Amino acid sequence: MAYKCECGELHATEERVARYLPSLMSEVDSLTNRTAVHEIDQFHPSLAIHFLTEVEERGYRCTTTPSLFSIRHTNQVWQEGRVRGATYLVYGAYWDEREDTGPVVRVLTMTDTPSPPTPYCLFHTHAHLPPTSTRATRLDYVHWQEEIPGQWLPYLVTCMAGPGGVVPRAVSLVESQCANPTNAMRVHHHTPPGTRPKKNLALCHKFLFNPTRDFSIKLVEWIEAAKAWGVDSITFYLAAVHPNVTKVLHHYQTLGDVTLHPWASPGHLPSLPHLYRALFDTQRYVLFTSENIPYTDCLLRHINTHRYVAVWDMDEFILPASQFNSLVDMVDAAKTRATYQGLEPVSYLARCAYYFDDLVEPSSPSLPGYVNLLRHVTRTVKFTPPAVFTKSIHDTQYALGLHAHFALVSLRGQLDKNQDLYHLYPGSEGHLAHYRSQCQGEDQTECQLDYRPYLIRDITMWRYRDRILAETTEVLLRLGLIHDELHRGIH
Structure with missing residues (x-):
C-alpha cells in the first residue's frame, strides 16, 4: 500500500540516522542487560521512544509524524508544543474508557497562559501510517488557586479517540491538523492481565x-x-x-x-x-x-x-x-x-x-x-x-x-x-x-x-x-x- 500524506509532504530519514540508529538503539547496558531503547523507555516517564525509533528505521514519514530528533525536550520529563502563541509543556498521556461517549485520550500538561488555546491531538497508531487528528473536546484546570499569568499552570486536555477504539502508540499535542509536532507521548494503557479484577x-x-x-x-x-x-x-x-x-x-x-x-x-x-x-x-x-x-x-x-x-x-x-x-x-x-x-x-x-x-x-x-x-x-x-x-x-x-x-x-x-x-x-x-x-x-x-x-x-x-x-x-x-x-x- 502506498504511503500517502494527507497533509504536508513525505520526509526521508536523515542519512546518518538511518545508518547508525538501529545499532545504537540495540546496544546493551552492561549493568541492566537492557538495550538502549529500553533504558530510555525506563528513564523517561512518557517519551514514545519505541514508536519514534520505528519511524526512523522505516526510512520516511509525513510532516505530521515527528522524528526522533524533532522532539523539543525541556528536560528529562517535559516535552514542548506551541499552540497559537501559547506554550504547552506535555507530561503524560493516558487511555481512558470511562466516558459513556467512548474512549478518550487525556494529556496532562502545563501552560504559560491562564486561557490556553484549544489544541489538536495527533494520534500515531502505526509507524507506517500517517496520524489521525481530533480537536480537544475538554480542557480542565487542575488547581484550586486562581490562574496567575506568567506561572506554569496545570491543565488536562481531553481528545476523543480515533475510529475503531484502537489505543494509539503515541499522541502529539499540536496547533492544527497539519502541524509539525514537536512532542510525542506514549499513551499509558495499564490493564489487569486476563479477566482478573482490579x-x-x-x-x-x-x-x-x-x-x-x-x-x-x-x-x-x-x-x-x-x-x-x-x-x-x-x-x-x-x-x-x-x-x-x-x-x-x-x-x-x-x-x-x-x-x-x-x-x-x-x-x-x-x-x-x-x-x-x-x-x-x-x-x-x-x-x-x-x-x-x-x-x-x-x-x-x-x-x-x-x-x-x-x-x-x-x-x-x-x-x-x-x-x-x-x-x-x-x-x-x-x-x-x-x-x-x-x-x-x-x-x-x-x-x-x-x-x-x-x-x-x-x-x-x-x-x-x-x-x-x-x-x-x-x-x-x-x-x-x-x-x-x-x-x-x-x-x-x-x-x-x-x-x-x-x-x-x-x-x-x-x-x-x-x-x-x-x-x-x-x-x-x-x-x-x-x-x-x-x-x-x-x-x-x-x-x-x-x-x-x-x-x-x-x-x-x-x-x-x-x-x-x-x-x-x-x-x-x-x-x-x-x-x-x-x-x-x-x-
Missing part, C-alpha cells in the same frame, strides 16, 4: 526533593504500615533524595511494592537538587501547581488497575475506625452508605488529628526507638474542620484531576463539593493521623488553646503492630540502616 488501593506520594534529609528509617516503617493496612502499591516521583532513601526505594521497587518516576521542574524553573527545597518552601504557588501533576498522573495510571487511589504524605496516615480491618473495608462501607443516600462520591475525606512529636511512647525492646508511627499513640481529641487539612481516598470510577486534599475534577466536570465529597466521620469511619511537632499553619494560638490541652490515647496503628515492627526491623537490618545491637534495644 486491585484495591494504590497510594501516591508527590515528588521527593530534599537530598540532604535522611528519612530512610521512617520511610521503611511508613511503607510497611501502608502494606499492612491494605495498600497494594505506592508511587513516588524522584527529584532529589538522600542515598539511603534511594536504597530503600530501590529495595521496594525490586519487590514490586513501589513504582518510581523521575521528576523535574517545568520550563524555566530550576531542577537543581539543592535548590528544590528553597524553591518549594519559598515559592508556594509553584509547589501547589506543580504537585498536582504527579497526583493526577498517578491517578490516571491506575484508573484501569485499581478501585481506589489515595494521596497523603510521609508524615500522615489515614487510620480506619476499629471495626475495619483495612483502608479498603473503610471506604467500601462509606461508599455503600453514600449509595443509600443517592450519592456517588469522588473523594472520601479524612479529617486530621495531631499526633505531636513530643508525646511519643518511650523506646523499649518491644517498641524500639527507630520506629515512629508505632510510638505515636497520643493524639488530639479535636479534629480539624471538614475539608481543612484533610487527605483523601479517591474512587477511580469518577476521579479525573487531583490536588493534595481532594479531587478537583471528575468525569462530571469541575467538582461539586456538596455532591462529590464524602466526609468520613472520625469516630465511626476513619481519620487522618498527622505526625508533627506543632499544628499546621503559621499561627499556633489556636493550637495552644484548642488542640494541645485535650489529648487521648489512640492505639489504632497497633492493630498491626507485630507485623509492622517485624517487617520494618527485617528491612532495616537487611539494608544496613540499623545494626543488630540497636534492634536488641541497646541504645
Whole structure:
C-alpha cells in the first residue's frame, strides 16, 4: 500500500540516522542487560521512544509524524508544543474508557497562559501510517488557586479517540491538523492481565526533593504500615533524595511494592537538587501547581488497575475506625452508605488529628526507638474542620484531576463539593493521623488553646503492630540502616 500524506509532504530519514540508529538503539547496558531503547523507555516517564525509533528505521514519514530528533525536550520529563502563541509543556498521556461517549485520550500538561488555546491531538497508531487528528473536546484546570499569568499552570486536555477504539502508540499535542509536532507521548494503557479484577488501593506520594534529609528509617516503617493496612502499591516521583532513601526505594521497587518516576521542574524553573527545597518552601504557588501533576498522573495510571487511589504524605496516615480491618473495608462501607443516600462520591475525606512529636511512647525492646508511627499513640481529641487539612481516598470510577486534599475534577466536570465529597466521620469511619511537632499553619494560638490541652490515647496503628515492627526491623537490618545491637534495644 502506498504511503500517502494527507497533509504536508513525505520526509526521508536523515542519512546518518538511518545508518547508525538501529545499532545504537540495540546496544546493551552492561549493568541492566537492557538495550538502549529500553533504558530510555525506563528513564523517561512518557517519551514514545519505541514508536519514534520505528519511524526512523522505516526510512520516511509525513510532516505530521515527528522524528526522533524533532522532539523539543525541556528536560528529562517535559516535552514542548506551541499552540497559537501559547506554550504547552506535555507530561503524560493516558487511555481512558470511562466516558459513556467512548474512549478518550487525556494529556496532562502545563501552560504559560491562564486561557490556553484549544489544541489538536495527533494520534500515531502505526509507524507506517500517517496520524489521525481530533480537536480537544475538554480542557480542565487542575488547581484550586486562581490562574496567575506568567506561572506554569496545570491543565488536562481531553481528545476523543480515533475510529475503531484502537489505543494509539503515541499522541502529539499540536496547533492544527497539519502541524509539525514537536512532542510525542506514549499513551499509558495499564490493564489487569486476563479477566482478573482490579486491585484495591494504590497510594501516591508527590515528588521527593530534599537530598540532604535522611528519612530512610521512617520511610521503611511508613511503607510497611501502608502494606499492612491494605495498600497494594505506592508511587513516588524522584527529584532529589538522600542515598539511603534511594536504597530503600530501590529495595521496594525490586519487590514490586513501589513504582518510581523521575521528576523535574517545568520550563524555566530550576531542577537543581539543592535548590528544590528553597524553591518549594519559598515559592508556594509553584509547589501547589506543580504537585498536582504527579497526583493526577498517578491517578490516571491506575484508573484501569485499581478501585481506589489515595494521596497523603510521609508524615500522615489515614487510620480506619476499629471495626475495619483495612483502608479498603473503610471506604467500601462509606461508599455503600453514600449509595443509600443517592450519592456517588469522588473523594472520601479524612479529617486530621495531631499526633505531636513530643508525646511519643518511650523506646523499649518491644517498641524500639527507630520506629515512629508505632510510638505515636497520643493524639488530639479535636479534629480539624471538614475539608481543612484533610487527605483523601479517591474512587477511580469518577476521579479525573487531583490536588493534595481532594479531587478537583471528575468525569462530571469541575467538582461539586456538596455532591462529590464524602466526609468520613472520625469516630465511626476513619481519620487522618498527622505526625508533627506543632499544628499546621503559621499561627499556633489556636493550637495552644484548642488542640494541645485535650489529648487521648489512640492505639489504632497497633492493630498491626507485630507485623509492622517485624517487617520494618527485617528491612532495616537487611539494608544496613540499623545494626543488630540497636534492634536488641541497646541504645
